[in-house]
Structures are given as structure tokens and as C-alpha cells.
Amino acid sequence: MNRVRLLVLNAALGPLDYRVPDGMVVKPGSVVRAPLGPREIFGIVWDEGRLDANSVPDSKLRPIFGVLPVPPLPDELRRLVEWTADYYCASPAAVARMVLSSGGALKGPATMTEYRLSGAEPERMTAQREQAMDRLQGEQATLRELAALTGVSEGVLRGLVNQGVLEPVAVDCDRPFPRADSLYAVPVLNPEQQAVADRFIAAVSDGGFTPFLLDGVTGSGKTEVYFEAMAAALERGKQVLVLLPEIALTEAFLKRFEDRFGAAPVTWHSSLKSTERRRAWRAIASGEAQVVVGARSALFLPYAKLGLIVVDEAHEISFKQDDGVRYNARDVAIMRGRFAKIPVVLASATPALESLQMAESGVYQRVELSARYGGAQLPAISVVDLRNDPPPRGRWLAPKLVEQLELRAERGEQSLLFLNRRGYAPLTLCRHCGYRFQCPNCSAWLVEHRFSQRLACHHCGHETPPPPACPECGTQDCLVACGPGVERIADEVAELLPEARVAVATSDTLNTPERASDFIAMAQAKQIDVIVGTQLVTKGFHFPELTLVGVVDADLGLEGGDLRAAERTYQQIAQVAGRAGRGTKPGEVLIQTRHPDAPVITALAAGDRDAFYAAETEARREAGAPPFGRWAAIIVSSEDEAEARDAARAIGGKRPELPDIAILGPAPAPLALLRGRYRYRLLVNARRTAQLQDVIREWLGAFQLPNSIRVSVDIDPYSFV
Structure with missing residues (x-):
């Protein structure tokens, strides 16, 4: 080859x-x-003829400088x-950036200097030095990473190096x-x-693309079963990729993996230090990494000899990326398996409707685990009608649920309360003038977090301390928290059960692998009596002494314009219900609701998943919604509201008129202001036969918009805000 076409990492x-x-x-x-x-x-x-580019005469071509010391990316x-x-x-450049996600890994073999405490004391102790030394116990990393970890400057750490308090390690x-x-x-x-494991092992042994839907009730041993497929892949010298939806789940999985295979797998997620990412990337590319456990981005790593992909909790919406390249890792995993000609296992107790339909049509092989392992029984589920059995004024837990919490406390058993709302309260207002605290960058209320003493936006990350007076009317001590979050429920439990040890489990409190590991260890050692958590606790955790699950507000997920609201509510509640009674003691689930007759609530109470999915399938079919039709969202945004509105109207005015595609909008997005940008949305509904992507590319390609306007396309959207 004397002329090549490069895919560079700049999309422009x-x-x-x-x-x-x-x-x-x-x-x-x-x-x-x-x-x-x-x-x-x-x-x-790149392969010849597969990427379009402007033709350049041979005489004008500049030479490549050199080939980097990494294996070529597999076909x-x-x-x-x-x-x-x-x-x-x-x-393609945006996707390629996920492949070459560690710049350090591309530079070849290397050694580096990290630092750790030597045991010596500084000549003079300052507050910053004391803070650094407290936080560096057991840590070893580069100075930059240690500075981020300790919250002090690199200059402070260099001073500790000069005094021998930090020692270098090659x-x-x-x-x-x-x-x-x-x-x-x-x-x-x-x-x-064993029958299911044998099917997986045979697929790994035979090779070839085989997509499986592992549909097993909570506690049925899905992990143990696909571990046997992983063992078969390892025996054949193949690599395995396991995708998990949450970092917090990784620690529990790593423990189970190490118990089974005697060593920890390689991990890949956003919390890794740059040195850890480099080491993992190169081990994956060389084939030395045997099993990789990671978040969705692990799909795009350059595995040398991939032999099996497992997507655990495959129904989880966390697998959908909502910025940058807006892909669904569950579906991309299937395609990677197809291109690599290897088996793919989608494991879930509550599969997505799209996955069930693919199994129904014979595209996926459906395998079932219908009973809990070791004789454990599924929990009994009952509904608490909040219209007839409301909590006392100022409380959020109904008397029946409180009674069961007290009973578990007397027995020395554990309880779990589920509310999918972080913080203390979703809204703070002034009781004097009615002023509401809103994010300056988003059209969203600020959520009060009392643990950290802050008002926070859960969309852009803006934070501010609660003021002593109303910023509108100046009245002192007038702020009122409206509605419950998990912190408020934890406070209520602490008042009702003063002897109980309460833990809050959310992405705020379990935001590092270490914190997640500590939480799991404490719960398994029965050092926690009541867990109050968000969707983070609905999956993956196994606490044998947990016998009661209370769903504080089952109606919360049914609010808003989410077209998958009923399915997601069913999945969340069914998953959190599955945390109860996983040991020898029977479990019980209480669902607090003001709509006990809603189809999703009646299906949960009756334990009739098939009826719920059948009804939901029929509703989707009539609406032309996935899996029977297709959606795409087009989001137009700008820092100037009029500019965003005019651009959205211009795009909407040139919409293609096609019989198999309907286009709704433009309209202001439900979250009309996000991170300082005003947003308008168009929703495209297409039949399965429509060439949806080609239509969108041709439609939007006709516009030359200013750089201040962004147009994003979301194929198969999960978020409608």
C-alpha cells in the first residue's frame, strides 16, 4: 500500500x-x-473503498510519520x-474516539513513577499536609492523581516528596x-x-454468532450459569466481555467472580485512573486480559480474541448513552457478536419488550430459569392503597409498612425501602412568598441534599449552599422542603426506629468502587438494618437476611411523558422486589400507591408478568412504537432561545413527506433549558420498513446552520426530556 485513507479522530x-x-x-x-x-x-x-473522502492527487499526499506500537484494530x-x-x-470519528480511549496506551511499553506514603513525618505539619496524609493511606498513584484524590495542590505533594514523606515507586x-x-x-x-449452562458451553465451543436471552427470575442463579460459559471460553483461550449497567454493581460482581475463578477480572469504567486505563487497554489489545468487566464503553475496546459477550441486567436504561454517540450498548453488543461470530448472552429477570419480541420471532434463543436457587421462594407481594391507608401528616410511610419495619427490627432481619429520588426533597420553596429554587442553567428545580448541605441540579451538576434567607423576599428561616427523597425517608426511619442502623444507597453515597464495596460488606455482615435506596439497589445485590422490601411511591415512575413508563416501572419494582427473601427466610414486598388499579400495579401484585407484557405489547403494536415501529428524536439547541426556535421551525418546515414516516413537532423539550442551552425537539415515528437513517441524513444534510446551533439525532431514544 503506498496510499491509505485514515479515519482521524476529528469529525470536522x-x-x-x-x-x-x-x-x-x-x-x-x-x-x-x-x-x-x-x-x-x-x-x-481504514479498508480501501469503505470511507468516502475528497480525492487528493498522489503528488499532494503527505507521508505518514510512523505506526504506533499497538496491534492493528481487528476487522x-x-x-x-x-x-x-x-x-x-x-x-465514524466520534465512534473511533471510543476505540482509542486511552492516549497513553498508544505509546508502547513504559514504566512510570507513582508515589506512596513512606511512613516518615514532615518537618512542619500544615492543615493541607495533614489532609493529604489522611487521604493517602493505602493509596499509590501519580502526583496528579493523588492531588485529585486528596483535594490539595501538586505543590503541596511535591513538598512532601522533597521531605521524604512520599516515596517514589517505579x-x-x-x-x-x-x-x-x-x-x-x-x-x-x-x-x-445445568441444562442452560450446557447450551451456553456448546455455543462457545462451536463458535459462531448465537444471541441468547437468559430470562430468569431474581435469585435463580443467572450469574452462576453464565460463569460456566465464561469458563468454557477461558479454557479455549478466548476473551470474555461482561457489561454491567452501574459501577456500584461492579464490586459485588468482582467478589463473586473472584470466588469462582480465583482472581479478579480486568475492569473498565469511568472511575479508573489514567494509568489503570492504559494498562487495561493494552492488555485487552494484546489478548493478555482474559475477562473484562465494564460499563457500556468497554464494547469498543480492541479485543484480540473475543469469544463471548454477556450483558447483565440487559433491560437497564443505563446501557443507553444519552450524549455524544447516542448508542444502546445492549444492541451494539449483539452487533459486535455478529461481526465477531461469537455468542452473546442478554441476562435479565425483566427483559426489555424489544428483547422478548426478538426471542418470540426466533432471532434470539430464549432460555429460562423459572425457580430460585436452593429452594428460596419468591416474595409475597401486596399493595398498600394510600387513599385508604395514608401516612400521618408530614410522614411518607404508611402505617402498614411501618408495622412491618418494626416487626423485622424485632426479628433482627433487614429491610429495604425503595424510592427512585435522590436527595432530601425535590423542591425547596419560601413559605412566605412562594419563591422556588430553580437551576440557573436548566428548567429544573434544585434538589435539596441535607447530607452534603447543598441544593443541586441533577441535570447539569450546578450546586449552591441553602441560603439563610429567601433570595426573593429576604425572609429568614422560611425555606420549606416539599416532597420526599431518600434522605428524608431515612430521617423518618431513624425517628420511627431510633435503634435501627440506616444506610442510604444512591449514586451520591456509592459513587466510588470503595464505597460500594464497604456498603456491600456492611450489609452482608448485618451491620445495616434498613437500606433506603434508589434504582441503584434494585439489581445485583444478594443479602440473605433481607426479608422486607417497601416501595415508597410506586406511582413516581408513571409520571411524565416517558413512552416506556409502564415497562420501566414494572422492571424497577419487580427487580427491587427480588431483593427480598433470597435466603432461607420468606420475603414480603409492600407497594405503596394511589393507583392500585393501574395495569402495572395489578400485574405486580398478581405476579403475572406475562399478562402485563402481553398488554404492553398490544399497546405498542397499536401505537407503532418499538419493537413494531421505530422512533428517532431530533434535538435542536442554542444558547439563544429565539435562534433555537427559528432553527427548529426551519428544520420542521422542510420535513420529508413520506407514507411510512410521521414527524411530530417541533416543540419545546420538556426540559427546555439544559446546561444553558434552549432545546426544541422533533419526534420521528417510522414503520420498520422505512429507511429511517437515510431519510434523516438527507433531510438534515440540506441545512447549513451556524456553529452556535447544535442538532443531535437520537435513534431509538429512551429519554424524552
């Missing part, structure tokens, strides 16, 4: 052509350094980049990970589990 540039110098060997997938003006950029050598990964960009109407950046042993602790499965 598009693919670029370069000359290959004599003697340099490149192939499709090679990662190279190339000039761009006075700068040097990275690019991926199936390049096909995945193309498919993801095409399906989700994204630029670290091999590519030191190998511990090896997993497929025979370390082989479990004894019951006949139903």
Missing part, C-alpha cells in the same frame, strides 16, 4: 488520504501518526465502528493481570441451571 475533518513511505508496513486497522498542518495527529488505516471492530456510526447517525505500566482459573471453584448446579 472527515477521512484523510496519506502516502505510505517506502519501507513502512501498514495494514487496515493500523494506528498511525500523521501530519496535519504543523500538528501531529493519530489516525486508523470486526472496524465493521462495528461503521455500523454504529451509520445506525446512530454519528460520525511501576511497569504493562505488568500482567492475575490469571483466572476456570477450575478454581466449580459450582454444583441444579438440573435446570
